Amino acid sequence: MTDPTTTALVPDEVWARLEAACDLDCYSVTGQWDVENLLLDAQNHIGDALPQLLGMGTVDTSDADQEDLIVLVDMPGGPCLATTVIQLREFRTEDAVDGPERARAVLERLLACHAELMADLNAARTAGPLTSMFTADEVECLIRTAAEAVHGNALGDDTLSERQITLSARAYDLMQQEFDGDRPVGAAH
Known part of the structure; x- marks a missing residue:
C-alpha cells in the first residue's frame, strides 16, 4: 500500500x-x-x-x-x-x-x-484472458454480483437478477473449461 x-x-x-x-x-x-x-x-x-x-x-x-x-x-x-x-x-x-x-x-x-x-x-x-471474453458492461455486472455475494445486495434483497445468474454461470463454465484444458487461454467467445 x-x-x-x-x-x-x-x-x-x-x-x-x-x-x-x-x-x-x-x-x-x-x-x-x-x-x-x-x-x-x-x-x-x-x-x-x-x-x-x-x-x-x-x-x-x-x-x-x-x-x-x-x-x-x-x-x-x-x-x-x-x-x-x-x-x-x-x-x-x-x-x-x-x-x-x-x-x-x-x-x-x-x-x-x-x-x-x-x-x-x-x-x-x-x-486477463478470462476478462477479455466479456464486454466492459458484463465485467461490471460480474463485479457487482461478486460484491453482492460477499456483502449483500444494496437494496437489502438477497436475490440475483437473471442477468447476474447467466453471466456468473458463463464465467464459471469458462473457468472450468480453462481448468480442464478444453479451451485455449484467451479464446474468443
Whole structure:
C-alpha cells in the first residue's frame, strides 16, 4: 500500500491553489463525508491540473465493526470501478496533524488508489484472458454480483437478477473449461 504521507502525487504549486481556495486549517477526518467533501473541493479547484480527480467519488461502507469507504473511479466511456476499501482510521494516524497536512495526506491517498486501480486495470488487460471474453458492461455486472455475494445486495434483497445468474454461470463454465484444458487461454467467445 502506498504511504500517503511520503508520496508526491499533488505537486506543491497545485496544492497551494487548493489551500488558497479552501479553508483547510481545521481539517480532520471524523467520517466519510470529510473525505468526500475534500475530494469535491479538489475536483472543483484543482481538477484541471489533476484530471484523475474528476470522476472519483467515495461510498460509505461502514458497519458496526469498523468505519471504511470505497473509492470509486469512473472509467472514460466505461463502467465505474471500485478500488480497495480504505479504513477511515488510516486517515487518523499520528503521521499527519489535523489541518492542511492531514488534508494533503488524504488527497494523496485517494490519488494513490486511482493509480493502483489504473495499474491493476492495465495488468488485467494484458494478463486477463478470462476478462477479455466479456464486454466492459458484463465485467461490471460480474463485479457487482461478486460484491453482492460477499456483502449483500444494496437494496437489502438477497436475490440475483437473471442477468447476474447467466453471466456468473458463463464465467464459471469458462473457468472450468480453462481448468480442464478444453479451451485455449484467451479464446474468443
